[in-house]
Amino acid sequence: MATAVRIRSSGFCLAGLSIPAFQLAPGDHLCLHLPCTSESPAEVALVAALEGSRPVPGLEVTARVVWARPASSPTSLRERLWPATVAGFLQRSAGLTRSEARAISLELGLRGEDAVCRSPGTPKQLLGLAAAWAGNAEAILYSPVGLDPLGRDAVFAAVKAKADVCPAIHLSHAFWTQGRYERQCPGGARCVDVTVESGRAELTASPV
Numbered sequence: 001m002a003t004a005v006r007i008r009s010s011g012f013c014l015a016g017l018s019i020p021a022f023q024l025a026p027g028d029h030l031c032l033h034l035p036c037t038s039e040s041p042a043e044v045a046l047v048a049a050l051e052g053s054r055p056v057p058g059l060e061v062t063a064r065v066v067w068a069r070p071a072s073s074p075t076s077l078r079e080r081l082w083p084a085t086v087a088g089f090l091q092r093s094a095g096l097t098r099s100e101a102r103a104i105s106l107e108l109g110l111r112g113e114d115a116v117c118r119s120p121g122t123p124k125q126l127l128g129l130a131a132a133w134a135g136n137a138e139a140i141l142y143s144p145v146g147l148d149p150l151g152r153d154a155v156f157a158a159v160k161a162k163a164d165v166c167p168a169i170h171l172s173h174a175f176w177t178q179g180r181y182e183r184q185c186p187g188g189a190r191c192v193d194v195t196v197e198s199g200r201a202e203l204t205a206s207p208v
Contacts, residue, residue: 006139012058015045030166031189038145046060063138071127087112093131143171156186
């Protein structure tokens with residue numbers, strides 16, 4: 001059984017990033033301000049460390065942490081001919097029965113038989129979160145990159161509603177708008193600034 005603290009950082013460096021001390025426990029919603037771009041090698045390495053699959057000195061992961069990526073469907077020829085459904089994605093990702101998957105689909109306002117590949121960005125992100133929670137995640141990582149403001153707010157609200165039992169870390173990326181770089185952080189979240197190690201200026205290029 002997981003301890004109260006799911007993730008504990010005493011401060012560590014990884015892939016050119018310098019991450020300060022923090023801890024994640026039930027009720028917490030952290031917002032990590034990343035200087036790198038989404039899907040960059042630095043972010044990929046950080047996600048692996050926070051999930052616990054890449055041991056790093058200065059970082060302790062004591063629970064099942066899940067990277068709640070947006071729902072996607074396999075790209076094999078068979079899947080192109082017969083696209084994966086919403087219910088099928090939930091069954092495959094969280095080990096649910098068909099009836100359980102269909103019930104969660106309806107809670108999200110989706111039909112179980114809808115094709116994942118034809119769903120908009122916000123439902124895909126909410127499906128990814130739902131799969132993580134249904135799969136007994138004890139903490140999640142997520143990043144609603146590319147969503148419009150309404151979609152982003154819907155994701156923030158869903159994560160906040162579950163934070164007491166499944167604390168979360170929002171991976172925040174700066175984006176360009178109205179002539180300046182900005183970030184959108186979840187209301188009430190605790191912000192943590194991740195910096196770039198000396199000599200690694202390339203990590204700060206082209207925020208999204």
